Amino acid sequence: MINLSRFPLLFLGYTAACGCGPRRAADTPAAMKAALQQLIPSGTPLDQARRTMEKAGYKVTDETSASFSEEGVVHRGINYLYCDCTERAHLIIERRWQIALIYTGDSVSDILVSMGLTGP
Numbered sequence: 001m002i003n004l005s006r007f008p009l010l011f012l013g014y015t016a017a018c019g020c021g022p023r024r025a026a027d028t029p030a031a032m033k034a035a036l037q038q039l040i041p042s043g044t045p046l047d048q049a050r051r052t053m054e055k056a057g058y059k060v061t062d063e064t065s066a067s068f069s070e071e072g073v074v075h076r077g078i079n080y081l082y083c084d085c086t087e088r089a090h091l092i093i094e095r096r097w098q099i100a101l102i103y104t105g106d107s108v109s110d111i112l113v114s115m116g117l118t119g120p
Contacts, residue, residue, distance in 0.1 A: 027089075029071065029113040032097060036111050040101065044108045049101050050081055058083040058099070068100040070112040078102055080112075093119035 026032035040049045053060050060083050067076045083099035100112040 027095075029115045032099075032115065033111055033113045036099065036113070040108055040111065042107075042109055046081065046101075046103055046106050046108065049103075049108050053081070053083045053099070053101070056085075058085040058097075060084075063100075068098075068112050068114070070100070070114055075100075075102075075112060079104075081108075086118075089117060090119075093117055 026035050040052055044052075050060050060081050062079075063082045064079045065077050066080070066082075067074055068078060068080060068082075069075070078100070080100040080102045083101065084097070086094050086096045089095035094117070096116050096118060098114040098116075101108050102110040102112065
C-alpha cells in the first residue's frame with residue numbers, strides 16, 4: 001500500500017481535482033445554492049448553464065415534468081436540468097450534490113439543491 005504522507009502534494013492535487021465546482025466554497029445546501037445563484041443567475045440561457053455545470057464536473061441530464069426534493073419538500077411537475085456530482089468529503093466519506101436548475105422556456109428560473117453524505 002502506498003503511504004500518501006510521503007507524497008502530500010500528489011494527495012492534495014488529487015483531492016482538489018476530484019470535485020463538484022463551487023463546492024469548494026460550500027459544505028451545506030444553503031451555501032451551495034448561494035454560490036450557484038452567483039454563478040448561474042436567473043435568466044441564464046440553458047445551454048450556458050449546462051456547460052457551466054458540466055465543466056465543474058457534474059453529470060447533467062434534462063428532466064421534464066419531473067419531481068425533485070429539496071430539504072424534504074418535493075417539487076412536482078417541474079422542468080429542470082438535473083446535475084449530479086459526488087466528491088470526497090473526508091477520507092472515507094463522500095458528499096453527493098444533486099442540483100435542479102429549473103427552467104422556463106430556454107433559461108434558468110430557479111435553483112434547488114440537495115446534498116447527502118455516504119460512507120461506511
